[in-house]
Amino acid sequence: MRAWTLRRSGPPKVLELTDVPDPELGSGDVLIRVEAIGINYAEVLSRKGLYGWAPERPYVPGMEVAGRIEVIGPDVVGRSVGERVLCGMQYGGYAERVVVRANRALPAPDHFSMDEAAAFGVNFMTAWVALTEMARLRPDDRVAITAAAGGVGTAAVQIASAFGCDVVALAGSEEKLELTRSLGAAYTVNYRAPDFESSFDSITADRGLDVVLEVVGGDVFRACNARLANFGRLIVVGYAQLDYTKWNPFSWWRAWRDAPRIKVMDAAVASTGLLATHIGYLLPDEERLLGVWSALSDFVAAHDLRPIVGSTWAFEELPEAHRFMESRASTGKLVVRVGQGEDSP
Ligand SMILES: NC(=O)c1ccc[n+]([C@@H]2O[C@H](COP(=O)([O-])OP(=O)(O)OC[C@H]3O[C@@H](n4cnc5c(N)ncnc54)[C@H](OP(=O)(O)O)[C@@H]3O)[C@@H](O)[C@H]2O)c1
Incomplete structure (x- = not known):
């Protein structure tokens, strides 16, 4: 699969589009085919080498994606192939596929488009x-x-x-x-x-x-x-x-x-x-994560709130999205679309 890899810190051009092996699925995991990536300012700081929570380079950055479950790992119950999900992670999201623990693949709100789902979680x-x-x-x-x-x-x-x-x-x-x-x-x-x-x-x-x-x-x-x-x-x-x-x-x-x-x-x-x-700190604490998610989801539904998607970019343009965010010209969330990702609920 294709993924953006960070081998050294620097300007947006240090992000390299690479071919990497598909991530391996373990017990309790699901594999998600990514349709939209939410860009976060923390990833700009990581790229510049200024973010304490980033792993050692080289790595694939990316803290949130939305997509569909493509493969369900052993010991996972109650999930289905094709389910629309969103999830947050420390890194690895700038890729065509990601593997996460099934509990962390949160159901994308039905009335959100894939772009909105990728703009929502973080x-x-x-x-x-x-x-x-x-x-x-x-x-x-x-x-x-x-x-x-x-x-x-x-x-x-x-x-x-x-x-x-x-x-x-x-x-x-x-x-x-x-x-x-x-x-x-x-x-x-x-x-x-x-x-x-x-x-x-x-x-x-x-x-x-x-x-x-x-x-x-x-x-x-x-x-x-x-x-x-x-x-x-x-x-x-x-x-x-x-x-x-x-x-x-x-x-x-x-x-x-x-x-x-x-x-x-x-x-x-x-x-x-x-x-x-x-x-x-919510990521390793699944019970707390799900409690926060549930309270937030209820509030958002009750008040009919939606994430603001300010701009969308093709997967190949991802470094441009970084450049735009850094320029301070962006509003709302910057979303990178992967493949033909349909942007409808
Ligand atoms: N603690 C957490 O768990 C957590 C989670 C997510 C995000 N964050 C932080 O929350 C902030 C917002 O994140 P975001 O992803 O939503 O980004 P964002 O607000 O969409 O984009 C960054 C914004 O920061 C402002 N800014 C102020 N000084 C800047 C500078 N010197 N260079 C560039 N931008 C500058 C700009 O808005 P103006 O032009 O209006 O100033 C810019 O548009 C970031 O600091 C991020 O690290 C923290």
């Missing part, structure tokens, strides 16, 4: 765990979301709006903010505009932020933290502006300066909390 699970399990969202909370027009961001804006929260969406362009308003954001702030701090103040002067879902770092992290209300919770989910190279000590210093951090005594004085989460 982004919605991340936003859901951050907002509801970690920050314990309440309907009367005022919630700020950064990179709000991105994959995780559009999921978080929809979830928090559906909860009844007052959503403040922050992003890097007016076009992105427009998208977040269409998803329910009541207030928007462009953090790349020269008047960022004052326009943020005009929204938070009367009422601070009860919850912040933060994925950018640096000045954006600091500005959100400074505007937390008493008892506010800031949850770090990512650090998108992380960038450094081995040969440039100035870039190490910049990465250190912009890393999200707080002083505990400052948090004590303001009565605020800093939390952080990584969705990868």
